[in-house]
Amino acid sequence: MVFEDLQNLKRLDLSFNKLETLDANTFNKLSSLQRLDLDNNFLIKLPSRLFENLRNLLELNLSNNQLSSIESDLFNGLVSLNSLSISGNNLNCIHLETFNQLINLTELNLSGNKLSSIELNTFSNLVKLSQICLNENHLESILPAIFSGLSNLLVINLSSNHIEALDCQVFKGLARLKRIDLGG
Numbered sequence: 001m002v003f004e005d006l007q008n009l010k011r012l013d014l015s016f017n018k019l020e021t022l023d024a025n026t027f028n029k030l031s032s033l034q035r036l037d038l039d040n041n042f043l044i045k046l047p048s049r050l051f052e053n054l055r056n057l058l059e060l061n062l063s064n065n066q067l068s069s070i071e072s073d074l075f076n077g078l079v080s081l082n083s084l085s086i087s088g089n090n091l092n093c094i095h096l097e098t099f100n101q102l103i104n105l106t107e108l109n110l111s112g113n114k115l116s117s118i119e120l121n122t123f124s125n126l127v128k129l130s131q132i133c134l135n136e137n138h139l140e141s142i143l144p145a146i147f148s149g150l151s152n153l154l155v156i157n158l159s160s161n162h163i164e165a166l167d168c169q170v171f172k173g174l175a176r177l178k179r180i181d182l183g184g
Contacts, residue, residue, distance in 0.1 A: 004029050013037040020044060028053050039063040052077035064088040072097040085109040094118060100125050109133040116140065124149055131155040138162055144169035152176060159183040
């Protein structure tokens with residue numbers, strides 16, 4: 001394993017390479033890692049539980065790859081994660097359990113994908129979330145309670161989608177909200 005003896009490594013930048021696949025054990029020994037950049041590669045699919053041993057990881061950038069789906073347990077173990085970016089991929093759906101263990105997440109960027117809908121409760125465990133970017137997708141509607149329980153949300157970006165109408169309950173209970181972007 002390439003990173004086997006690097007238990008004290010805090011940051012790993014693998015961005016702007018030509019990575020297409022990663023072995024399931026690639027990051028197993030990097031228990032001190034706090035930031036991982038995998039953006040701007042050619043990743044198509046990531047193995048289940050790839051990041052499971054990265055309990056101290058704070059930031060993960062998977063932007064601008066070719067991911068069309070994400071295993072529901074991909075982010076298991078990332079209990080310290082604050083920031084997750086999966087923007088600029090080809091995601092067309094998100095499993096209901098995908099973000100369940102990301103209890104400390106404050107920023108989630110899913111912009112520039114092909115999401116046409118998002119299931120209710122997809123974000124329900126993200127109680128510390130302050131910013132969510134869902135812009136530049138194919139969303140036509142937003143379920144009334146999709147942001148329910150996310151009382152720390154400050155910013156919601158839904159711009160450049162195909163939203164035809166919004167239910168009057170969509171933003172209910174989001175008293176701390178400072179910015180909503182619904183621009184075309």
